[in-house]
Each structure stands twice: as structure tokens, then as C-alpha cells.
Amino acid sequence: MSAGKVIALSGGVGGAKLVLGLSYVLPPEQLMVVTNTGDDFDHFGLRICPDTDTVLYTLANLADKSKGWGRVDETWTFMEVMKSLGGEDWFNLGDGDLALHILRTQGLAQGKTLTEVTAQVSKAWGVHVEVIPMCDQSVATIVETENGPLAFQHYFVRDRCEPVAKGFTFNGIEDAVANPIAVDAITHSAEAIIITPSNPFVSVDPILKVPGMRSALQASKAPVIAVSPIVGGVAIKGPAAKMMAELGIPTSALEVARHYQGLIDAMVIDEVDEHLVPEIQDLGVKVCVTQTVMNDLHDRIKLAKDVLALSEFMQNGGRQ
Amino acid sequence: MSAGKVIALSGGVGGAKLVLGLSYVLPPEQLMVVTNTGDDFDHFGLRICPDTDTVLYTLANLADKSKGWGRVDETWTFMEVMKSLGGEDWFNLGDGDLALHILRTQGLAQGKTLTEVTAQVSKAWGVHVEVIPMCDQSVATIVETENGPLAFQHYFVRDRCEPVAKGFTFNGIEDAVANPIAVDAITHSAEAIIITPSNPFVSVDPILKVPGMRSALQASKAPVIAVSPIVGGVAIKGPAAKMMAELGIPTSALEVARHYQGLIDAMVIDEVDEHLVPEIQDLGVKVCVTQTVMNDLHDRIKLAKDVLALSEFMQNGGRQ
Numbered sequence: 001m002s003a004g005k006v007i008a009l010s011g012g013v014g015g016a017k018l019v020l021g022l023s024y025v026l027p028p029e030q031l032m033v034v035t036n037t038g039d040d041f042d043h044f045g046l047r048i049c050p051d052t053d054t055v056l057y058t059l060a061n062l063a064d065k066s067k068g069w070g071r072v073d074e075t076w077t078f079m080e081v082m083k084s085l086g087g088e089d090w091f092n093l094g095d096g097d098l099a100l101h102i103l104r105t106q107g108l109a110q111g112k113t114l115t116e117v118t119a120q121v122s123k124a125w126g127v128h129v130e131v132i133p134m135c136d137q138s139v140a141t142i143v144e145t146e147n148g149p150l151a152f153q154h155y156f157v158r159d160r161c162e163p164v165a166k167g168f169t170f171n172g173i174e175d176a177v178a179n180p181i182a183v184d185a186i187t188h189s190a191e192a193i194i195i196t197p198s199n200p201f202v203s204v205d206p207i208l209k210v211p212g213m214r215s216a217l218q219a220s221k222a223p224v225i226a227v228s229p230i231v232g233g234v235a236i237k238g239p240a241a242k243m244m245a246e247l248g249i250p251t252s253a254l255e256v257a258r259h260y261q262g263l264i265d266a267m268v269i270d271e272v273d274e275h276l277v278p279e280i281q282d283l284g285v286k287v288c289v290t291q292t293v294m295n296d297l298h299d300r301i302k303l304a305k306d307v308l309a310l311s312e313f314m315q316n317g318g319r320q
Numbered sequence: 321m322s323a324g325k326v327i328a329l330s331g332g333v334g335g336a337k338l339v340l341g342l343s344y345v346l347p348p349e350q351l352m353v354v355t356n357t358g359d360d361f362d363h364f365g366l367r368i369c370p371d372t373d374t375v376l377y378t379l380a381n382l383a384d385k386s387k388g389w390g391r392v393d394e395t396w397t398f399m400e401v402m403k404s405l406g407g408e409d410w411f412n413l414g415d416g417d418l419a420l421h422i423l424r425t426q427g428l429a430q431g432k433t434l435t436e437v438t439a440q441v442s443k444a445w446g447v448h449v450e451v452i453p454m455c456d457q458s459v460a461t462i463v464e465t466e467n468g469p470l471a472f473q474h475y476f477v478r479d480r481c482e483p484v485a486k487g488f489t490f491n492g493i494e495d496a497v498a499n500p501i502a503v504d505a506i507t508h509s510a511e512a513i514i515i516t517p518s519n520p521f522v523s524v525d526p527i528l529k530v531p532g533m534r535s536a537l538q539a540s541k542a543p544v545i546a547v548s549p550i551v552g553g554v555a556i557k558g559p560a561a562k563m564m565a566e567l568g569i570p571t572s573a574l575e576v577a578r579h580y581q582g583l584i585d586a587m588v589i590d591e592v593d594e595h596l597v598p599e600i601q602d603l604g605v606k607v608c609v610t611q612t613v614m615n616d617l618h619d620r621i622k623l624a625k626d627v628l629a630l631s632e633f634m635q636n637g638g639r640q
Contacts, residue, residue, distance in 0.1 A: 045426045077395040081419035085444045095415035099401035106365045124405045 004191025007032045011203025012051045013068045013237055014229055015196035016058040021300030023059055028128035034182045037133045038141035038170055038206030041153050043091055046101040047108055052118060052133055053100060060125035071096045090158040115179060134207045137176035141202050142169040161239040165246045170206050178212035190222035192311035197229035199240045200259050223265040223314035225307060228253035231270040231292055254279050266314055268292060268307055324511025331356045331523025332371040333388045333557055334549055335516035336378040341620030343379055348448035354502045357453045358461035358490055358526030361473050363411055366421040367428055372438060372453055380445035391416045410478040454527045457496040461522050462489040481559040485566045490526050498532035510542035512631035517549035519560045520579050543585040543634035545627060548573040551590040551612055574599050586634055588612060588627055
């Protein structure tokens with residue numbers, strides 16, 4: 001394997017699982033994670049970056065493995081007292097998690113970029129993999145619903161993804177700039193670009209749509225490989241399948257391939273979806289079939305190895 | 321006893337003890353506490369009001385009785401994680417305590433006054449006594465030390481009162497305005513003004529020096545009664561005696577009386593200081609001798625009753 005960088009585009013939980021697998025297989029300097037910041041929002045005056053934080057907690061081995069979000073050994077005194085004060089209680093903020101948000105908010109107020117604050121946190125926690133927010137400007141994912149537009153966390157957490165989605169808007173994205181560190185790596189030192197099995201609409205699309213990102217990906221010589229978050233017609237976690245259904249799109253890995261068509265060179269789908277191979281190949285997309293559901297660390301590492309093997313195969317000009 | 325208000329000027333722990341005693345003796349609508357805000361500061365981008373909070377926690381029966389500050393049943397996960405992030409760790413912020421600071425910071429950012437936020441917290445926690453910050457503007461107590469000026473919490477907490485104090489400055493006080501609610505009560509409905517046994521230099525003086533406060537107190541018909549924080553030449557808690565020694569003032573309740581001379585009508589001193597009565601009386605200050613050390617709730621209530629009895633005696637034009 002060459003010494004180029006593997007660049008993973010990641011949302012929260014699903015993406016972080018594959019990123020963790022990759023971190024076990026690759027030396028840290030060879031892995032870069034570009035995180036979705038469209039979910040970021042201000043709550044209680046604090047800047048909260050759920051996807052970036054999930055990746056950081058996962059790579060720092062601080063993630064709560066049972067919940068899939070937040071910190072291990074978390075306590076919840078802040079929320080109890082905030083409730084007693086009549087404050088908003090729809091978004092759970094753990095006591096330790098607050099330290100991250102407060103440090104970040106303070107750093108941003110002092111003029112640091114989100115990239116700088118993220119690097120500071122990584123360094124403090126011994127995360128040697130580069131974790132790079134997709135941009136340093138504020139982008140806010142809005143879910144257009146039958147009840148009107150909803151800020152993403154209102155849709156996702158407060159309203160539990162119940163409103164019917166009609167589309168997505170990324171407020172502020174036209175004024176954002178793809179993170180230069182990510183663009184530089186994609187342009188000059190990428191060996192593979194991996195679109196992790198995060199939600200295509202609200203986790204990956206914001207990354208792809210931040211100005212400068214898609215063109216960098218398309219110009220890169222590295223293969224772009226997506227791992228389908230849809231397995232057997234359902235989403236492993238989160239509202240991806242529900243959103244597809246509401247948007248009138250069949251809930252199938254084939255439609256994920258169509259969604260990324262023109263950008264991806266190859267796709268990893270689950271064994272249960274093997275029958276979709278011909279149709280995906282007809283889109284001009286190479287396909288690797290393997291077990292993609294990541295129940296434990298072994299699965300994460302196994303999938304990471306499969307994705308990297310596909311990448312090597314692609315770099316060698318191979319055909320399946 | 322008439323139905324006028326008893327107005328207590330209070331710093332942190334010592335003041336809050338007497339305030340608690342008063343709250344057991346008086347109906348809530350008859351007690352107002354004016355708190356020192358000179359100790360207030362910004363930390364991690366949050367507005368922290370130590371004296372006001374100690375009074376609120378005490379009256380809400382949420383105070384940690386063993387430490388004398390902070391919340392009961394507190395957890396400390398935030399501090400642990402903040403330390404892991406390399407953040408400042410000299411000021412301990414409990415997880416539940418953070419809720420108060422975050423709610424307040426958010427309220428102030430939304431344009432609420434400190435008085436309004438304090439009232440909101442009081443209401444949420446069932447504190448029916450009016451707790452009024454001395455002013456809504458920012459005043460910062462600076463301890464002038466041999467090593468240069470120190471922000472109060474740096475002196476008090478970070479440096480553990482170790483630097484030698486040479487004087488005190490209250491930054492911003494010239495632009496502050498005595499809380500109109502307090503001034504109105506002092507002017508129109510006060511039955512007694514009680515200077516609680518808080519530190520005269522850094523807890524009570526900021527209250528007295530906020531423009532409009534001293535003149536209101538002097539114009540009030542209600543007797544002004546101070547309780548000495550110096551007992552037998554030492555301070556019950558905190559650096560009051562150390563400060564007096566460093567300023568070249570004998571550490572004695574007599575000097576506390578001199579400090580407040582011209583403002584107070586009467587003073588409560590401890591039994592161990594009974595020999596000081598003639599000299600204090602020579603200052604034109606009535607004296608009540610009683611047990612002033614408040615080790616338990618019984619002591620707090622007993623001292624509150626003694627102070628109120630003295631107040632009634634003064635209102636009746638009595639002489640000792």
C-alpha cells in the first residue's frame with residue numbers, strides 16, 4: 001500500500017464506527033477524517049458539534065458504546081439542575097460533554113477556528129488521526145418538513161425524526177469554504193476517499209456541498225468509495241431509510257449509488273444486497289460485496305480492511 | 321414588630337448564614353437580601369456570581385453544608401474532563417452549579433438584567449425571599465497586593481489569599497447604579513438594615529460604594545446594624561483579619577465599628593469582645609453583645625432574633 005492518505009468523510013455514529021476500524025488498520029498519519037458540521041448548533045449559548053464530537057470520542061476511546069453517542073462514564077447532574085431551573089431539556093448534555101462544548105465555545109469566542117479547536121482537543125486526548133471539520137464557517141442543516149422547516153437537532157432529537165421530510169437546506173453553505181486542510185489532502189496526498197456509511201442526505205451531502213469540496217474530490221486521482229448505509233432496504237441506524245421513503249426514493253443501496261453517481265468510483269454493499277450488483281455496475285460504479293453491519297470492533301476492523309483492499313484494487317486499475 | 325422590610329447586605333458564606341437565620345424568623349416578603357457582585361467574574365465564558373449564588377443555594381436549601389460553598393449532592397465530571405482537555409482548573413465548578421452559570425450567561429446575553437435572572441432562579445427554586453444583586457452593571461473587585469493588582473477570584477481562590485493585600489479597587493463601580501429595587505426598599509419600606517458578618521473590605525464595601533447606596537442608607541429612617549465578622553481578634557472565615565493586619569489595622573471588632581462609623585447606628589459583637597463595648601459606644605454606636613459564632617442552624621436563628629430585637633429596640637428609640 002502506498003503512503004498516501006485515506007480520507008474518510010464522516011457523519012456521526014455509523015461513520016465513526018468505520019473510522020474506528022480504519023484507525024486500527026492504518027498508521028494515524030495516514031488517516032484523515034472530514035466531519036460533517038451541518039448538525040452543529042448553539043444550545044445554551046454553547047457551540048455543539050455532534051458529529052465531530054462522536055468521531056473524537058470514538059477515536060479517543062471515550063465514547064459511550066451502549067448509547068452510541070456521548071461520553072463513557074458520563075454523569076447528568078447539569079441536566080437535572082437545568083430542569084429544576086426551568087431550562088430547555090430536550091437535548092441531553094452530559095456533565096463531561098459540557099467541558100468540550102464550553103472549551104470550544106470559549107476558543108471560538110477568542111478567535112480560534114473550529115479546525116484549531118478540534119486539533120487542540122485531539123492533541124489533549126491523544127487522538128493522532130487528523131479530525132478536520134468540513135469547514136470553519138457555520139452551516140446549519142434544515143429539514144424541510146410537512147410542518148415547515150426544522151433545525152436539524154430539533155428534527156433529529158427533539159422531534160425524534162417524526163416529521164415527514166420533504167427536502168434539506170444547508171443554511172450558510174454558499175458562504176462556507178471547504179476546509180483547506182481537507183482540500184489540500186484530497187488534492188495532493190489522497191490515496192483513497194471513503195464516504196462512510198453515514199446518512200447521505202444530512203451527514204454526507206453537507207460535506208459534499210460545501211463549496212470547493214466536490215470539485216476537489218472529482219479532481220483527485222484517488223478512488224472515491226462509498227459504503228452503503230442502507231442494508232437490505234433499511235438503515236442500520238437513524239432516519240436515512242425513512243427519509244428516502246418520504247422523498248419517494250426506493251430504500252435500497254442501489255439508490256444510494258445513484259445518489260452518489262458521478263462522484264464515486266466504487267461502492268461497498270452488504271451481502272444481503274448482492275442482487276443489486278449488476279444495476280450498480282450499470283451506473284459505472286465498481287461494487288464490493290461484504291458484511292457491512294458493524295456490531296463489534298472486529299466487524300469495524302474487518303470492514304475497514306475490505307474497504308482498503310477495494311481501494312488498492314482500484315488504484316491498481318483492477319476490475320472486478 | 322412593624323411590617324417594614326429587613327434588608328440584609330450580604331457577601332458569601334458568613335452573610336448567608338445570618339440570612340438563613342433571618343429567613344426562619346421573618347415572613348419571606350419582609351426580608352430582602354442585597355448581595356455583593358464585586359466577586360462576580362467571567363470564567364470559561366460564563367458569568368459566575370459567587371456571593372449571590374451562595375445566598376440562593378442557602379435559601380433554596382441546596383447549599384453544601386460541609387464545604388460552605390457550592391451545591392449539595394454535587395458531581396465533578398465537568399472539572400475532570402476540563403482538566404483532561406488542558407483547560408483551567410483553579411476554580412472548581414460543579415456539574416450542577418454549571419447549570420446556574422449557563423442559564424445566567426444565556427439570560428444576560430439575551431438582554432436580561434442580573435436582577436431579572438436572579439429573580440428567575442429564585443422563582444424556579446422556590447426562594448420567596450427577594451435576593452437582589454447590588455447593581456446590574458459589572459463591578460470587579462481588585463485586590464491591590466505587593467505583587468500587583470489581582471482580580472478577586474485570582475486572589476481568593478487561585479492564590480488562596482496568600483498575597484499581601486495593600487488595598488482594594490472596585491473596577492467599574494463609578495459607572496454602576498445601586499439597584500433601584502434595593503434603593504426603593506431602603507428608602508421607603510425598610511424597618512432595619514443589617515450589615516451581615518461578611519468581609520468589610522471585599523464583601524460589604526462594594527455594596528456600600530456602589531453609587532446611590534450609601535446615600536440611601538444614610539437617608540433611611542431604619543437603623544443600620546452591623547454584625548462584626550471579627551470575633552476575639554480573628555475572622556470566623558476568610559481573609560478579613562489577615563487583610564486588616566496587612567493594612568496595618570488592629571484586628572478587632574472595634575476597628576470594624578470604626579470602618580462602618582458614620583453609617584451604622586448599632587453593632588452586634590460577640591461575648592468574647594464585651595470589653596470593647598465602651599470604646600465602640602464612644603464612636604456613637606450602640607452595642608449588643610451576644611453569641612455571634614454560627615455553628616449550626618440554631619445559632620443562625622438565635623443571632624437573627626438577637627439582631628431583630630436590637631433593631632426593634634433601636635426603632636423604639638431605646639438606649640442600652
